[in-house]
Amino acid sequence: MPTSETIRKHTILPLTRVEGHGKVTIHRNGDGEVEQARLHIVEFRGFERFILGRPYWEVPVIVQRLCGICPVSHHLAAAKAMDRIVGGERLTPTAEKIRRLMHHGQMFQSHALHFFHLASPDFLFGTDGTAASAFSAPVEQRNVLAVAARHPDLAVQGVMMRRYGQEIIRATAGKKIHGTGAIPGGVNKNLSLSERDALLRDAGRMLAWARGALAIARDFTMDHLVELTPFGSFDSNHLSLVRGADGALDLYDGVLRAVDKDGNRLVDDVDYQRYLEVVGEEVRPWSYMKFPFLKKLGPEQGWYRVGPLARLNTCSFIDTPEAEAARRTFLSLTKGRPNNVTMCYHWARMIELLHSIESIRVLLEDPDLQGEDLVVTGPRREETVGVIEAPRGTLFHHYRVNRNDEVTLCNLIVSTTHNNEPMNRAVTRVAKDHLRGGDGIPEGLLNHIEVAIRAYDPCLSCATHAVGGMPLIVELHDADGVVVDRRVRGGG
């Protein structure tokens, strides 16, 4: 058992800047072996507190301010919850399809942003002879400007795909960021024919580019399978919504399903209004973020992953043809069993990108989008849960609203929280595999850790790839707190 005199602690701070400022601490014993590595989300947001006392119809508009990358997820999760408050959860066809279109627009732009702007430098520069591994390219190449210089066609595609998704959001929510389209019981606008036609014009090109992005992710994974398979990887459970009737991938609505590492169903066909019967949250003293787990298995065994990888592992199929074919290829890698390779998140994400643009094309051709019946209401309720599959994973919103229309309870479990334990495990695995011996901090460790985190959540991934380089500080302290080694990167 190491004593405090022998433990050394590295701190990576700040890890990132978006949504939650993060840091990583790595504890090593006297022999230089990694004892433990932890990801800390050190920012306190307070939304669950300051929403209390506000009228319920404000909630979908307020809570989306949690995030600037995927605010639509919070907007829709809260709106779905408030649908039940006003008794309007059985939306009109127009309202549901407008919301689904909005959500696919967001999924498309968010996945494109992550892949092209944040993750692609790892894929594009790791194998050109300048890097020792698939993702240890020189720091000056690990940003979107380098992508623009070396692969201008891809850089343009990334910008234009993101723009397309944002245009869908603007057409359905009124604004590209932080709109007001979803209101309790429905939506406040339909899609005009001119808006539809403008979006249809570019849909074919977006589909072609999505196919190309998927090919990059797939080929990179297959070409570097030996290196990627163990990288930050571990067996885990997986959780997501799936379509109630048939288990299809459904990003907007459905029932809860969880599988174990072998694909055995741990939770199936559970109405998310009963999520508290299924999911518990553990508090640990060193983190502001809770650790969710499946109650059936307890905190030690019940943690799980969410997001694109989890969704492909839980769903029975995808209801759009090209994405379904891609899913089958993806699953053939693991012979039909769940894929537990952390770096395969990227491939899974691009399959979802393809699914979203396929779904957008189908929705745009649907005349229901021009319907005039936008809102329904029914008997009031006082408690409600709204769940949606956000780009990064399952998102829970739980509220109580009293008879005066005042919010009296708010509990949000966001994707990053579900992935708390998995990201900690990924960080630990990478640190143990790549940080060995000596007092110093090996070159490349920082990016290796961030590559593992980036696979899960772009909110925690922009540090390395930000223009000019995000400031990243690693300090090695001795037992008395004296800094014995320090590296500073970026900040320019």
Added chain:
Amino acid sequence: MSRVTFTIDGKTATAEQGQTILKAAEAAGVYIPRLCACKDLVPHGSCRVCSVRVNGRIQAACVQIVTEGAIVENESDEIREYRRNIIDMLFVEGNHFCMFCEKSGHCELQALAYRFGIAAPRYRYLYPKREIDLSHPDVYLDHNRCILCGRCVRASQDLDHKNVFQFVERGCRKRLQVDGEALAATDLRVTDEAVASCPVGALMRKRVGYAVPVGRRPYDEIPIGKDIESPGEE
């Protein structure tokens, strides 16, 4: 009725005898920004956003009667700066979060801020602790957004013939008070003129928020004052 002649920003105009400068300017196609002034309500002269320089003196245009030969400055740099400061102070004195306020796009205070190019206030936010009264079945009162313009006070008394609202305290402690323990204890009805009179998001009908999509809200397409300045372009 006899008429008087005056100039506003160098433009000669005529007005009815006894007309306020604000109304006279409006008739001449000149918009004078205002918050506490409202059609059908007796002018109050409290917000001072309509301040103009009349024959060299600063006056509130909503209560000042236009006189023969008056020289009115409305769009000078000095007056604009004066008004901008008032609007700035109204923002920092309350808790105005336009980004999620359901009055956004319908709000006269926000529309004026856009007109004056106010991206962010120049003064420090005070972040006062204020209450929200959701007790009434159909209307709510959010004191965070109240700018003490007194429109609801006057509308309740003069148009609804009730006495639901009143000001209490003075100076920086001044606040709006309802005639009862809470809004639910008053005889306010959702159809009262007082409810419709609020220029900001303080006194609001319940359960209708965000019904108008962004882009189609009143001030999304027609900036405040445009209806007076260029009525044909509405």
